[in-house]
Amino acid sequence: MISPPAQQEHPSDLSGASLQLLFPSPVMYFDWPESEALNASLRDVVLERRRSSAGTVKTNRGGWQSNTDLQDWTEPAVRQLLDRVLELAKEYVARQTGRRDPAFEQGWKIRAWANVNERGHFNRVHDHLGKYSFFSGVYYVNVGDIEEGRAGGGRTRFEDWSLVAIDTNREPDVLRRDVLMSPRNGRMLLFPSSLMHSVERYEGDTQRITLAFNLYHPGFGIPRLDQRLQQQGWWWTNFRGIMVLRRKIPEKLYALCLLPRMMAARRVPNPLSPPPGSSTCRWR
Numbered sequence: 409m410i411s412p413p414a415q416q417e418h419p420s421d422l423s424g425a426s427l428q429l430l431f432p433s434p435v436m437y438f439d440w441p442e443s444e445a446l447n448a449s450l451r452d453v454v455l456e457r458r459r460s461s462a463g464t465v466k467t468n469r470g471g472w473q474s475n476t477d478l479q480d481w482t483e484p485a486v487r488q489l490l491d492r493v494l495e496l497a498k499e500y501v502a503r504q505t506g507r508r509d510p511a512f513e514q515g516w517k518i519r520a521w522a523n524v525n526e527r528g529h530f531n532r533v534h535d536h537l538g539k540y541s542f543f544s545g546v547y548y549v550n551v552g553d554i555e556e557g558r559a560g561g562g563r564t565r566f567e568d569w570s571l572v573a574i575d576t577n578r579e580p581d582v583l584r585r586d587v588l589m590s591p592r593n594g595r596m597l598l599f600p601s602s603l604m605h606s607v608e609r610y611e612g613d614t615q616r617i618t619l620a621f622n623l624y625h626p627g628f629g630i631p632r633l634d635q636r637l638q639q640q641g642w643w644w645t646n647f648r649g650i651m652v653l654r655r656k657i658p659e660k661l662y663a664l665c666l667l668p669r670m671m672a673a674r675r676v677p678n679p680l681s682p683p684p685g686s687s688t689c690r691w692r
């Protein structure tokens with residue numbers, strides 16, 4: 409609940425009104441200390457995999473994305489990184505629930521993959537929501553050679569799709585409802601899988617390597633997830649226009665039925681009539 413502003417300018421006393429911020433998006437980040445050796449090993453592992461795998465194309469535009477099987481890679485560096493993911497996930501849950509629940513010490517499922525981007529590569533806007541992805545994250549192995557926080561560094565852009573109106577006096581650009589997270593070697597982000605995000609176009613000269621992951625735990629559930637996933641079928645992904653049309657056609661047919669009534673009710677303005685409220689003729 410947000411307390412009312414200190415200066416009361418209203419004639420009425422509205423201090424008793426409650427303002428609640430509903431449905432927040434918890435985003436956590438942590439800079440793992442002493443990660444240089446781990447990152448060097450992860451880099452070698454990822455680049456070695458890239459030599460033997462064509463990878464896959466999902467939200468990535470350019471670059472190489474591994475298959476979603478990093479959770480099964482046996483290299484010690486990968487196992488260490490996955491341990492870190494689970495540690496931070498437990499902290500993420502504890503911060504939100506206010507306690508360390510033993511139920512969340514075990515039972516996590518991770519699906520993870522690696523990304524290698526070079527100049528000009530980026531990821532389009534997307535989310536990671538799925539039957540087995542409730543929380544998602546990224547770990548920056550090697551952010552490349554763009555100075556931290558600068559444009560072109562492949563920053564992760566979280567977007568607000570809540571469509572809540574914003575104060576355009578303070579922020580005139582209504583499209584600007586996003587938060588940029590700066591990559592840093594050893595940094596790990598965790599966020600709800602439903603949070604829309606993209607990866608800024610990378611403009612550096614050296615390779616940019618990241619690991620991404622989705623997390624699931626049976627102790628969590630997402631309200632209305634099934635409805636949401638039904639929409640995300642193959643037809644919706646590939647033929648969105650046709651799918652929207654299928655919904656819209658009945659609406660438009662009904663609107664056509666209303667057309668005669670709308671025409672009958674429509675007043676056709678007479679240019680010789682004085683405007684309403686005027687007692688004199690305009691042309692006198």
Ligand SMILES: [Fe+2]
Nearest residue numbers: 534535536605
């Ligand atoms: Fe993503």
